[in-house]
Amino acid sequence: MKRYVSVAEELRGMIQGGTLRPGEQLPSIRSLCRTRKLSPATVLHAYEALESDGLIESKPRSGYYVMKPGAALSATPAPRMPAARAQSTRVDVSNLVFEILEASRNREVVPFGSAFPSPSQFPWMKLARYLGSSARHMDPWSTVESLPPGNLELRRQIARRYLRLGMGVGVEQIVVTSGALEALNLSLQAVARSGETIAIESPAFYGCLQAAERLGLKVVEIPTHPREGMDLEALRAALDRHSIHAVWAMTTLQHPTGATMGSDRKRELIKLLAHREIPLIEDDAYAELQFATASPPAKAFDKKGLVLHCGSFSKCLAPGYRLGWVAAGRFSEEIARRKIESSLATSLPIQQGVAQMLRHGGYDAHLARLRRFLATQQSAALDSLRRHFPLGYRVAPPAGGYFLWVECAASVDALEVHRLALDHGITIAPGPMFSARRQFGNFIRLNIGHPWNAATDRAIARLGELVRWSKLPRVKPAVREP
């Protein structure tokens, strides 16, 4: 361990242990050099590391002070975004996604690596009631009538949700799907053919990478800022340089960063694409999990029917029910046909049951509760991180959802942390899962949606140790000959 790191770690322990209290001044650089026999550069380096971690702040011509709580949160620096890259990449997504999924099935495991919302916060009994009663009153003929685009009452309820955002989305352009993932896959098939190129975010939801791989598409990865979302200048440059057939983006609560594009930027994105007649696949699976005011999707600014807006009830209302949709603009009929060809229809009792829940079941009250719960979770998780994670991590707390995208020190190997964590019964989602080029080697995505308790906190502490351990320079074990 470098000298400055051990000094910083020591000070960090004093801050977290309460020896150095919020607002208190740290020893001056000169005094620390003298008492600990350190070079000024080493001490300065340590203080800078603590500062970049948001634990202390420097006051000009005065010295360094322990950050006050609250101030620390906003001061934790955001993870960085990657630089733009000119070439397009053929996607090759690995076994990693499945490995983590497998591990997440075990309920003994601490599921920081899970992509799913905690099942603890959903109105299961109410859903069951609506499901049962819808099935009892199901008109058998409706099995045929509710083929894609889907059950009319459900599509009406979805259209009403759009209306609340001030968007007029006609039922005729809404196609019901078996979850957002099917909606996204169908959308991608509708707008791009094998060998063509699409622009995606970097980092991106791995489902997007897998879909592109399966369809034989090339991807151009557009740097995505963890607060602002997709870099539109980089996108513009990519559109000028490549023949891009579609853009896939999560404009609200992007997965994994949690970034939400402002309305102005969403509007600009649409303008950029409309001008070139390029379709946008807008993955909006987390839209309903925004803590405060809902930001309308980019689709709100679409005048040409170029946006395929994909939504889901899996994160916000009914996990495991597998119900989503796409408001597909000019591609609606094409999508409905592809849906019929690939899976015929979405389960009718599910469509009808959720439609009744949306209509009569107090969906908004449930959403309000769920959002409050998730906001509390986020505070608790950030607090755990501050207490347990080693210096140098960066995080931009998103305005909703249940993920934190954490950038660790550059020397940390997230894949190794993932493997070590598994041995301790903890899953995480390492950064390379979210990149066709396996970038983000020192990033991890944490699912913080499961009820926070002492065990979760201990798991974060353990994870902190593993991260700390991972960034130590060390001799790699020799490869054993077979």
Added chain:
Amino acid sequence: MKRYVSVAEELRGMIQGGTLRPGEQLPSIRSLCRTRKLSPATVLHAYEALESDGLIESKPRSGYYVMKPGAALSATPAPRMPAARAQSTRVDVSNLVFEILEASRNREVVPFGSAFPSPSQFPWMKLARYLGSSARHMDPWSTVESLPPGNLELRRQIARRYLRLGMGVGVEQIVVTSGALEALNLSLQAVARSGETIAIESPAFYGCLQAAERLGLKVVEIPTHPREGMDLEALRAALDRHSIHAVWAMTTLQHPTGATMGSDRKRELIKLLAHREIPLIEDDAYAELQFATASPPAKAFDKKGLVLHCGSFSKCLAPGYRLGWVAAGRFSEEIARRKIESSLATSLPIQQGVAQMLRHGGYDAHLARLRRFLATQQSAALDSLRRHFPLGYRVAPPAGGYFLWVECAASVDALEVHRLALDHGITIAPGPMFSARRQFGNFIRLNIGHPWNAATDRAIARLGELVRWSKLPRVKPAVREP
């Protein structure tokens, strides 16, 4: 109309009107020549047509007699199968499938063209009860645990059904899907890549043609006999001639012909493929609708894990619920992954509800009732056909299911009949829907699964008129200039 046809039609009217009664002898050829001033060839031709239609029979050295009821059924000749063809074909399936699907949504329409079972014969209330109670008792954690391959209890129940056929199919190779269509699509993706060639039946289920088209596969169409199923000699020749990556076949109650391969032929099929290590996608969606003893699928003879056996509850238990599976042999893990990537999972309440219904809901009693109902339907439909269809049609009543594959006289244009019938509020499925090369121009598939009544009978009569009209030689209307 040719002279002999009008003579035959006249005699047919006399038979159907009761002027000529079952068992009664027809006028001798010589007497008819004399009284009607016809050539012997014309009369002979007319009698042969009536005979091939199963309305009369010739007795050696005695003459022609009106067929007795019952005898007529078995005597109706089977439709013919197409000749083998050496080249492979790039699939191009048209809008026809969707046109007919659209028309079938309207409940005012007589749905002979529908692919779906009549919703009148299913235990909806019981299903609703199991669905509701499963959802109420659903362990929220199971949303994660029941990801593909799927809910364990459901897979156990499916494995038990195999066991009843004497087949040991382990739960670990069963992957739950959203209906058989998804199972088939996933299977096809697992065994063939774009540009590769698969062997399919001719005629084939159009879903197979659409799947091949979407994946950019080439198909070799293997002639399929309406009673015996796929022509194994033609298959062997095709395997020798082409580089075939997979075979897709319905070995039991083939769609559309209704053919069921005998066990010996199923075994031979497996032997043919095992030898060459070629996977078989066995579409067995209608297996549970066999009237009498269930014939085990070809999978029963598979020792190498090369068969992907696709099943469904959509035809036999729960239409619209969208629940199927594939017992995928050595491809199980690959299929489970593809399922996760394309639609993540099958709706959990649906999986659990149907599992409970299979376990406790009297599934076998329901199946027995359903099969009796379908057998009655078939008799009624064959009777309607005999009374109303013009001479020269051929049909091989299948040993189950709810389709009849009817070969009309060679001059009949099934596509035209389809269009005319639509104007009369009747759908049919014209033969070219079932062929990549648009063969079977004079065939129609009739869905006879909807409760048979006077209106259905009238619709068959109307259809008979349209078929009769369609085979008349006539001047085509001139194309209007735009």
